[in-house]
Amino acid sequence: MADMWVFDDMDRKLTIISSDAKGTCRFYEAPFREELNVGSSFSFVVDADHEDSQYIVEENQVVFEDRKGRKRLFVIKELEDTDDGANPGIRAICEPAIAELYDEFVTDIRPQEKTAQYVIDRVLEGTRWRGNVTAELGLNSTNFYRISAMEAINQILQIWGGELYDEVVFDEESDRIIDRIVHILPRRGKDTGKRAEIDKDIQEITRTVLSYPATAFYGYGASLETEGGGNTRYIDFSDVEWSVANGDHWNGSDRRRGHHKRENRQPVGRQDQRRDDQGNHD
Structure with a gap:
């Protein structure tokens, strides 16, 4: 990759950096x-003494072309200052933009004898992404019940098959990201059951644990058994309510029935504020 576009969290281009x-x-x-x-990872270092390094900040985005010419979108999540005594730098540790689908929830979809294209379209409704299935995967059935959109996509891959990759479409004339696509292609290769072992097949293994603040929680309890031998739907937050006027206290705010999540607005940044304008947060 020779060039990399840098965008803010509203998809506005800020600059182009180059190798x-x-x-x-x-x-x-x-x-x-x-x-x-499974997923992807990306990090890079920029010269800290260049004026455009000001744009390498958390939650800004970068777009680059992979070896197949596909434009990939990543979000800057962590920064590290580096200095070897001659060249001060900033290391940006990124997360694939598609990871935002872990924060989008599928409440209840039950496709029966449907194509993978139909199902991924349903899963991605209301998100910034769309699905494009080019593999002939036939008809299958499943249930998605109160899971994230990303978990639902992984379930599609397990049941229908195929191979996943994500890309974005970038309009260089308007300097905007105009499309986010989740592709499902015909599967290449196969699982062989091969087990890789340290000192035999690989030289080194690195495990990185990251933690970022969650601003909303969906609470799901048990399903209760009915007298007829069946089960109720999962217990959740939608029947919970409180009022400050009645003496209830929870962050000094009221809660109405019908809301499936409990949200803390204090750490929510500009990205979530933008989503709020689109009605994706209650």
């Missing part, structure tokens, strides 16, 4: 790793 163009903010040490149907 080889003179005069631009230089980036280097930019490993991009991707594992089939």
Whole structure:
């Protein structure tokens, strides 16, 4: 990747950084790793003494082309200052933008004898992403009940099959991201059951644990048995209410019935505020 576009969290282009163009903010040490149907990781370092390094901040986004020419979108999540005595730098540790689908919830979808395209369209309703299934995967059935959209996509891959990758469409004339696509292609290769062992098949294993604040929680309890031998739907937050006027206290705010989540607005940043304008938060 020679060039990388930098956007703010509202998809507005801020600058272009480059690994080889003179005069631009230089980036280097930019490993991009991707594992089939599991996920991807990306990080890079920029020269801290260039004026455009001001745009390398948390929650800004970067777009680059992978080896197949597909534009990939990542969100900056962590920053590290580096200095070898000669070249001060900023290391940006990124998360794939598709990970936002872990924060989008599917409450109850029960497709029966449907195509993967139909199902992914239902799963991605109300999100910024759309599905594109090019594999012939036939008809299948399943249930999605109170899981994240990303978990539902993984379930599609388990039941219908196929291979997943994500990309964005970037309009260079308007300098905007105009489309976010989840592709499901025909599966390449197969699972062989091979077990990799340290000192035999691999030289080193690194495990990284990250933690970011959650601003909303969906509470799901048990399903109760009925007299007829069946079960009720899961208990959730929708029947819970309180009022400050009645002496109830929870962050000094009221809660009405019918809301499925408990949300803490204090740490919510600009990205969630934008979503709120679209009605995705109650």
